Amino acid sequence: MQSRRKLRFRLVVSFALFGFGLSALFAFAALNIRSRVEDQLVNSSLLDDARWANQQAQQHPGAPQGSRLLTGSMYSDRTLYRAPLAWQNLDTGVHDIYENEPDGQRHHYKLAVYRENGIISFLRYDVSREELGKQQLLFSVIGAVFLFGLLSLVLGLWLSRKVLKPVSELARRLRDFRKTGKAEPLAPHFADDEVGELALALDEYSHRLTAMVERDREFNSDVSHELRTPLAVIASTTELLQGSPDLTDKLRERLKRIERSSRQATELIEALLLLSRAERRGPTRGETTEVAKVASDVIESQRPQMRDKPISIELVTRQPLSVNAPASVLSVALTNLIGNAIKYTLEGTVTVEITGDRIEIIDTGPGIKPEDAERLFQRGVRGEGAGGSGAGLGLAIVRRLCDLYGWEVSMRPRTGANGAIASIVFA
Numbered sequence: 001m002q003s004r005r006k007l008r009f010r011l012v013v014s015f016a017l018f019g020f021g022l023s024a025l026f027a028f029a030a031l032n033i034r035s036r037v038e039d040q041l042v043n044s045s046l047l048d049d050a051r052w053a054n055q056q057a058q059q060h061p062g063a064p065q066g067s068r069l070l071t072g073s074m075y076s077d078r079t080l081y082r083a084p085l086a087w088q089n090l091d092t093g094v095h096d097i098y099e100n101e102p103d104g105q106r107h108h109y110k111l112a113v114y115r116e117n118g119i120i121s122f123l124r125y126d127v128s129r130e131e132l133g134k135q136q137l138l139f140s141v142i143g144a145v146f147l148f149g150l151l152s153l154v155l156g157l158w159l160s161r162k163v164l165k166p167v168s169e170l171a172r173r174l175r176d177f178r179k180t181g182k183a184e185p186l187a188p189h190f191a192d193d194e195v196g197e198l199a200l201a202l203d204e205y206s207h208r209l210t211a212m213v214e215r216d217r218e219f220n221s222d223v224s225h226e227l228r229t230p231l232a233v234i235a236s237t238t239e240l241l242q243g244s245p246d247l248t249d250k251l252r253e254r255l256k257r258i259e260r261s262s263r264q265a266t267e268l269i270e271a272l273l274l275l276s277r278a279e280r281r282g283p284t285r286g287e288t289t290e291v292a293k294v295a296s297d298v299i300e301s302q303r304p305q306m307r308d309k310p311i312s313i314e315l316v317t318r319q320p321l322s323v324n325a326p327a328s329v330l331s332v333a334l335t336n337l338i339g340n341a342i343k344y345t346l347e348g349t350v351t352v353e354i355t356g357d358r359i360e361i362i363d364t365g366p367g368i369k370p371e372d373a374e375r376l377f378q379r380g381v382r383g384e385g386a387g388g389s390g391a392g393l394g395l396a397i398v399r400r401l402c403d404l405y406g407w408e409v410s411m412r413p414r415t416g417a418n419g420a421i422a423s424i425v426f427a
Helices: 007-059 127-179 194-242 249-283 291-306 326-345 394-405
Strands: 072-078 093-100 104-114 119-126 287-292 313-319 323-325 348-354 356-360 408-413 420-425
Touching: 007 104, 007 119, 007 127, 104 127, 119 313, 127 194, 127 420, 194 249, 249 291, 249 326, 287 291, 291 326, 291 348, 313 326, 326 348, 326 356, 326 394, 326 420, 356 394, 394 408
Parallel strands: 313 348
Antiparallel strands: 072 119, 093 104, 104 119, 287 323, 348 356, 356 420, 408 420
């Protein structure tokens, strides 16, 4: 995974590297140009001096005088053998030679050679001292480059703080909105620049988001009122009809199914409305629910799904368990998990087992693939196998409810037998 750096760090590093690189490039170009120009000037001067010495030797015969830096010698074609062997075949021009001196050091010389009218003039110039000066200049330039690099780093720190200050201020104001719970206009607090444009865009987005939340809140309120009323009417009417003495057993069973269905619809509506509100403001707690009681009610409401299939369903409570959540939330989660187990089991047993911190639904159906276990909780994904139908929303709702209350819901295949195990581990 690529490492992520803060924008300020990247700005500082970029500015420092740019300053260091530009200083180094300028220093290299200056040293190179100086070396070339100096070499051309020295060569030109030496060759001119050698020519002048040659002319002086022709006009005033005699050995030319030398110094510590310039040493001159004159030879004719007949006395050339007296010159150093390395010089004798050199043409007119300036040549670089290296000689070992009595002090044991190897010196670098420039030797100017000029041949004219049988007289050969040699003019030697010791450039070792110049090279020492070049070395000192190189060290000075390297020090200057590092100094400019450090200045670039300091300037980059200052500029990054200056440039990113409006962005940090924008982030701080956005964090303050989270604390106060109220969004205020951002654009008036910033200049008419790029950050101001960003603040204006955030204000527009905030207005749209606020309007959407208001519509969602109004829709939830309308659903809560418009759906709960007819469901309450259905529940009360069913209860009245069940009290009639002339009902047959078949009609009484159907009325019970209507009552259970209306209760499930009411619980589902309550859970969805609760989920919608809680995802904005946090989960509602304070209500303690017995898991065994809710599981028993869900099992009874799901028995009609068994129809004529040769399956049985049983509830095993190994240890009492209560959770701090509304009964409607737990009922919706268990209804989906137990209903799926009944739907996908063609024959055998569906066991609902309650232990100290969890509830497990174990079936003897076709089972699931290990790689598909997590994917089944995604929205729109339907299970494969017997009776695989529906929109694929049930398990997605279960996951959202469990995430809201900190529960861990999962599915896995059974080990050594057909079927699957759905479990909810309560925090």
